[in-house]
Amino acid sequence: MLVNTKEVFENAIKGKYAVGAFNFVNMEILQAILETAEEEKSPVIIQCSTGAIKYAGEDYLKGMVLASAEKVSVPVIWNLDHGKTFEDCTKAIELGFTNVMIDASSLPYEENVALTKKVVDFAHSKGVTVEAELGVLAGVEDDTQNSAQIYTNPDQAVDFINKTNCDSLAIAIGTSHGLHKFSGEAKLRLDILKTLSERLPNYPFVLHGASSIPEQFVSLANANGATLKNAKGVPEEMLHEACRLNICKVNVDSDLRICFTAGIREYLNQNPNDVDMRKYLAHGKKYVKQLVKDKMQTILGSSNKA
Ligand code: G3H
Ligand code: 13P
Ligand code: ZN
Numbered sequence: 001m002l003v004n005t006k007e008v009f010e011n012a013i014k015g016k017y018a019v020g021a022f023n024f025v026n027m028e029i030l031q032a033i034l035e036t037a038e039e040e041k042s043p044v045i046i047q048c049s050t051g052a053i054k055y056a057g058e059d060y061l062k063g064m065v066l067a068s069a070e071k072v073s074v075p076v077i078w079n080l081d082h083g084k085t086f087e088d089c090t091k092a093i094e095l096g097f098t099n100v101m102i103d104a105s106s107l108p109y110e111e112n113v114a115l116t117k118k119v120v121d122f123a124h125s126k127g128v129t130v131e132a133e134l135g136v137l138a139g140v141e142d143d144t145q146n147s148a149q150i151y152t153n154p155d156q157a158v159d160f161i162n163k164t165n166c167d168s169l170a171i172a173i174g175t176s177h178g179l180h181k182f183s184g185e186a187k188l189r190l191d192i193l194k195t196l197s198e199r200l201p202n203y204p205f206v207l208h209g210a211s212s213i214p215e216q217f218v219s220l221a222n223a224n225g226a227t228l229k230n231a232k233g234v235p236e237e238m239l240h241e242a243c244r245l246n247i248c249k250v251n252v253d254s255d256l257r258i259c260f261t262a263g264i265r266e267y268l269n270q271n272p273n274d275v276d277m278r279k280y281l282a283h284g285k286k287y288v289k290q291l292v293k294d295k296m297q298t299i300l301g302s303s304n305k306a
Contacts, residue, residue: 002065003075004098004129005167008043009204009248017301018243021045021206022292023081023253025052028281029260030064032288038072040293042302045099045249047079050088062095074306079131081251089119093128101170105133109156116164124165131249134160135172137209154195161203168204168249171196173242175209179231179254188238190245197246204248211254212236212299217262217287224265228258239299250300259291260284 012019024030024046037044046069048061069076080092080100089100102119104112116132123130135152152171161169173189175181196205213233222228239250263284267274274280296303 001073001075002069002078002096002098004127005045005077005131005204005249006129008075008077009168010202011043011305012248012302013202013204013246015301015305016244017305018207018247018250018299019043019045019077019302020292020295020300021047021077021079021081021249021251022256023047023049023052023251024256025055027064028285029256029288030068032256032285033292034068034072034076036289036292036296037074037076037306040296040303041074041306042296042300042304043075043077043306044302045077045079047081047251048097049081050083052081053092058091058095065096083119086115086118086122089130090122093123093126097128099129099131099167101131101133103133103170105136105170105172109160113160113163116160116166120165120167129167131168131170131206132160132164132166133170133172133206133208135170137172137176151189151192152196154192154199157196158199161200168206170206170208173207175207175234177209177254179211179213179228179233179258181209181211181213181234182232183230186232186235186238188234188242190238190241193242193245193247200246203246205246206249206251207239207242207247208251210234210239210250211252212239213254213258214291217255217258217291220287221258221262221265224262224269226261226265231258236299243300250295252295255291255295256288259287263287 082103083089104115136150267280267283
């Protein structure tokens, strides 16, 4: 069933677990996520970026979601990932998304507050919840990686939530998007998260850039022709600790991409004359399911919580 984040995050805070937010752009990945959520009896968030919407088309995505998410028994949130404008969010709400992210984190603070509040007022009038973002998720090449300004400031976060009434907040504590999160040792500012959890004990925070980039699947992809070098994700112990604090939503996209690609490469290498896409896509899907299951059981702690 499709729901917004309200009750799902209240339960996650109480139970000290987090809900996985998995990106999808096609049928196989969506099926892998939802089948696993149902098997694990876990709440789940399926999400589409604006790029995914452009790639697959609004009507296809809506059709797939209505044909699947509405029918599973576990709570499913359909989230717009990194909406940049008011129009991105209103369009998604019209389409049937149950949570939207307005990512105005690159704007000056007061503009982020104003745009987020505008989205919140509209979304709440439609029963849709809103995720906002404060702080900057730096890339590993970014010179500002070690600068204090990129991390979410707890005082500002309290002020931001009071002013905007957003339902969840994505914070910057050292993660970044993609396959190369750390050039040296992995560091997360869990102290900032602890301060936030003390200041706002029942408030749900969101961790973007939370792929762990499992060595097993990077090696499998490389053994089958990929050249993924220096890929490094967030260590699982750190993710686990964050999920025991107030991180309620853990965003994963890169890990799914690696698993799907590794599976397809492996299948085609082993069966070079097979052109049936159902076979190689199913093999990629099998690894995505394995990854999602492992996340739910060992990192998020969301299995059997639906
Ligand atoms: O946060 C970014 C997500 O991984 C989506 O990426 O914009 O390439 O679809 P995308
Ligand atoms: P990863 O690149 O770590 O998977 O992060 C995905 C994400 O944050 C989507 O919003
Ligand atoms: Zn993100």
